[in-house]
Amino acid sequence: MINISNDAIRRLLSPYGVDASASLCEKTRAYAELLLRWNQKIALTTVIEPSEIIRFHFGESLFALSVLSDLQGRLADFGSGAGFPGLPLKLVSPSTHVTLIESNVKKTAFLAEVIRQLELKDVEVFRGRAEDLPADHPPFDFAAARALGSHARILKWASRRLTPTGRVLLWLGGEDATTISHDPRWVWKHPTLIPGTKNRYILVGEAQRDT
Numbered sequence: 001m002i003n004i005s006n007d008a009i010r011r012l013l014s015p016y017g018v019d020a021s022a023s024l025c026e027k028t029r030a031y032a033e034l035l036l037r038w039n040q041k042i043a044l045t046t047v048i049e050p051s052e053i054i055r056f057h058f059g060e061s062l063f064a065l066s067v068l069s070d071l072q073g074r075l076a077d078f079g080s081g082a083g084f085p086g087l088p089l090k091l092v093s094p095s096t097h098v099t100l101i102e103s104n105v106k107k108t109a110f111l112a113e114v115i116r117q118l119e120l121k122d123v124e125v126f127r128g129r130a131e132d133l134p135a136d137h138p139p140f141d142f143a144a145a146r147a148l149g150s151h152a153r154i155l156k157w158a159s160r161r162l163t164p165t166g167r168v169l170l171w172l173g174g175e176d177a178t179t180i181s182h183d184p185r186w187v188w189k190h191p192t193l194i195p196g197t198k199n200r201y202i203l204v205g206e207a208q209r210d211t
Helices: 006-016 022-039 050-062 086-092 105-118 151-161 174-180
Strands: 074-078 097-102 123-127 140-146 162-173 186-188 200-207
Touching (some): 006 022, 006 050, 022 050, 022 086, 050 086, 074 086, 097 105, 105 123, 140 151, 174 200
Parallel strands (some): 074 097
């Protein structure tokens, strides 16, 4: 058991614009406990101190809600890993349909266990590369990628799989945020600094449409 109270979780999430309910605190704690337990067998995270898990994985994921005006529709978590940012966003936006895209078999087993333990609905795990997602899969309103390289690949995929008004959400270092925000094929919001960091940003973009 992680010895961290609901009040402590609320304080840790507050800087990221999250007013955590008791239910969110309990599910966050349960998720973090699963993460640490599975992390003893498979490499899911290098962050193992509970309060840092809350801040780094949950807080930084949920900060996207301060950047977006809404999160309604379908979200693809590209290279989901241990489920961030897709699953924390699902916890606070239950009507959002989330697809977790992950090629590692052991990590997809972990994601399935989190979904089962937290009794989450409208969450699917796709085991494989994003490019292998069936062509008849419904398009996405959001494509999220956190702490990944291969940004050109992500943007190419997103430009094909998003709805006409779909948006891409990227968690980036400062240099990458500056470089990518100059990509003329997308309309970018100004990069938003993640609280408590000096050089990590969320970048939101929408593909340019022909007029």
